[in-house]
Amino acid sequence: MELGLHIADFTYPSGPTGLADDLTRIAVAAEESGFARVSVMDHVFQIGPVGPIENDMLEAYTTLGYLAARTERVELLAWVTAVSYRDPGLLAKMVTTLDVLSKGRAMLGIGAAWNEEESRGLGLFFPSTKERFERLEETLQICLQMWSDEDGPYTGTHYRLERTMNVPQSLRRPHPPILIGGAGEKKTLRMVAQYADACNLFDGPDLPHKLDVLRRHCDDLGRDYAEIEKTVMGRGYGSDPKELVAHLEELAKLGVQEYHGLMPNVSEIEPIREVGREVVPAVAGF
Numbered sequence: 001m002e003l004g005l006h007i008a009d010f011t012y013p014s015g016p017t018g019l020a021d022d023l024t025r026i027a028v029a030a031e032e033s034g035f036a037r038v039s040v041m042d043h044v045f046q047i048g049p050v051g052p053i054e055n056d057m058l059e060a061y062t063t064l065g066y067l068a069a070r071t072e073r074v075e076l077l078a079w080v081t082a083v084s085y086r087d088p089g090l091l092a093k094m095v096t097t098l099d100v101l102s103k104g105r106a107m108l109g110i111g112a113a114w115n116e117e118e119s120r121g122l123g124l125f126f127p128s129t130k131e132r133f134e135r136l137e138e139t140l141q142i143c144l145q146m147w148s149d150e151d152g153p154y155t156g157t158h159y160r161l162e163r164t165m166n167v168p169q170s171l172r173r174p175h176p177p178i179l180i181g182g183a184g185e186k187k188t189l190r191m192v193a194q195y196a197d198a199c200n201l202f203d204g205p206d207l208p209h210k211l212d213v214l215r216r217h218c219d220d221l222g223r224d225y226a227e228i229e230k231t232v233m234g235r236g237y238g239s240d241p242k243e244l245v246a247h248l249e250e251l252a253k254l255g256v257q258e259y260h261g262l263m264p265n266v267s268e269i270e271p272i273r274e275v276g277r278e279v280v281p282a283v284a285g286f
Contacts, residue, residue: 076105091143
């Protein structure tokens with residue numbers, strides 16, 4: 001099993017003037033400690049479970065570009081991109097750019113978006129839930145077309161592109177891995193089975209059921225369930241390392257291949273290093 005660090009809190013003791021240096025220290029420590037991935041949220045206001053909405057929040061893809069220049073090995077992604085915040089042609093170009101400049105370390109994490117408050121706050125496009133899911137599917141189709149050899153038009157219900165040219169192409173071929181976040185059984189997990197390289201589910205008692213639903217969608221679509229990486233957004237790295245290792249072993253038995261979570265007091269760096277010493281090697285064989 002691999003571990004991922006989710007950076008969702010950008011309010012550190014050093015304040016905005018020290019934020020760039022703090023982010024560098026965090027990402028480098030995660031890489032040196034054996035984390036496989038580093039992600040940031042795609043939000044423009046802080047979200048309630050993490051802190052007050054007025055707390056510091058950075059734009060996701062600008063931040064990922066910065067982290068690409070500060071790291072060498074970790075995969076980088078937004079966990080997850082809000083589909084309605086960027087038109088799909090531009091999004092594919094942004095992820096391609098991140099992939100090229102990180103030398104092949106980008107992923108596309110994407111979902112149907114949910115935060116109406118921040119969308120209305122900054123005037124971002126935020127259609128109905130039904131339309132967002134329709135746009136999610138079309139966005140996946142457009143990204144895959146732009147990462148293919150097909151340099152032609154795309155016509156959907158919501159998007160029309162005259163030419164899906166994408167030069168330079170992504171370094172990762174056939175394309176940067178696509179992770180779809182969410183556990184909706186009718187739409188989201190069906191799209192995972194049809195389009196994605198990885199799913200992301202929450203760590204909870206219904207996890208086995210959600211994995212079974214995904215397996216059924218794969219069977220219906222003729223997709224090999226084993227091809228899809230199973231990732232979990234967990235409770236984070238705040239528990240006792242031995243307890244966390246035991247919990248991750250149980251997740252691995254369900255088929256979970258990557259555990260992703262927040263790190264309490266992440267700017268102190270030592271909590272990252274402790275997980276690197278006590279957890280990363282212990283779960284490597286799961």
